[in-house]
Amino acid sequence: MTKPVIQVENLSIRLSGKAILQDITLNVSAGEYVSIIGPNGAGKTTLIKCMGGIYRDCGGSIQIGGKAIKAYSSKELAQLLSYVPQAEGRTLPFSVEEFVMMGRYPHLSPFTPLKAEDREAVDRAIAQTGIEALRNQPMNTLSGGERQMAFIAGALAQGARIFLLDEPTTFLDYRHQAAVMRILKSICSDSGITIIAVHHDINIATENSDRMIALKDGRIAFDGISAEITDSATLEEIFDTPFHCIADNQRPLPLVIPGGAE
């Protein structure tokens, strides 16, 4: 077992007076792909925002690379991990290249121009996500899937070794869902980047990650290998609704669909 890159102990947070997360304890090892699932309002987004340093007033402790998250400066933390929010619903008046270039921010000091290595990092990120053709397009004209790719490219340019993604495939059509998952998997298995992603779709989560964490009412309801969660009783316990598991000879794990047997 490799040393954990993220250690969360007894994490709790209240937002606007309401307890969102309570007593969360979990470890993530380098190179893992962890999916977070759970019903709406369970605290999934809040959890990755806490781990990504977006929310800083959390109770308990979060350690990144063996050091408390609060002990890092903003730029130091940004060199280690990158939070990738949902790409929908924001206006981004920049071209794809400009946006990806902003990922280099934690490596720059004020007034120093971009160096060759910064440009190389941007080129690599754009090539890796396959969006060369969109390079000079305005972000505001991209489709949801293309935007998500640009967001991932931005995180790659940032050079972080840990990615925290909030529903990277939600709202995308099937082709873009598949493309985004292919890139995330290759980033994880080829480049050894640790990925923690909130997934709305259980089948996408189980197909792409070995480990699943389920949240319910701000607490961890499940933490284990994906094979153990594809079970209707376990899922019903988490989501409070019946599930149906269908064995599929194309996939190692059964397909999960909500709704009981007729």
Added chain:
Amino acid sequence: MKRTSVLIVLLMLSIAAVLIGPLIGREIIPLSAFLADGSIDQVILVNIRIPRVLLAFLAGSMLALSGMSFQALFRNPLATPFTLGVSSGAALGAAVFIRFGLAFSILGISSTSFAAFGGALLAVGLVYGLTRLKGGFSTATLLLAGIAISFFFSSVILFIQYVSGISHSFRIMRWLMGSLASADYTRLLNILPFFLAGSLIISFLKRELNLMMTGEDIALSRGVNVALVKKLIFLAASLMVGGVVAVCGPIGFVGMMSPHICRMLVGADHRFLAPATFLFGGLFLVVCDTLARTVIAPAEIPVGVITALLGGPFFIWLLLNRNANTEL
């Protein structure tokens, strides 16, 4: 490079405006008067018109830059020194000093300027505190808070005017319309430190402003110290708005229109947007002030009236044009 050529054109237009502006007025003064020692024309040109045009340029640039910073910070084209109540705060600070005649100066900067800066900071602090109290930092609550504070401060100014004698009241009213008529070299020196401090801070924050526009969560994730950047932007914008309001009164709409038009010309990247906004704001106010001095000559219109006449319709266009709203 399209964006670079836009900047060069703006620079040349600005230089032309600053050179030609002083020659135009109630009477056209030929450039040769500049060298005609002892002539009335030379006095008008050197002591009245040149400082006035320079003041107009600086004031326009400062208002435009502060508007640009607020728009980036709140990701909203309607966030301006006016809508956030910062102008009213500055005006209240200055009005109190005009009413009570507390005139003194520190290092050559008049107390009115400090009072206006204090008022601007107070307004920003109140808006910020109010939205914090609400638990969120959303654009909607922020603008609502700004408008509430703006109304409140304006009422206090009206009250001060009401209880003042006729001469104070008249002075405050004329000053509230926004005018550059009092320009001289002392006032130019008064405004200069506010310009230098404010624009220096903004020029350090161009990358941060870009990232703030993509959203606070992305900015934080890229390593921007968002809390610090917000405070610096508030400080810089308050310095610039306070500096201008103390000398010229609250001149509206420059801070809203200039950055928006520049965003259409050079895009939203602040490495280009900031210099373009600086030049455009200055150019715009020089042109407006030249109009103010000439359209009903020999009388003159307060320049605030001209900018408001242009700005009102622009504001409505901005509201109606959904594209302009979402493409900030």
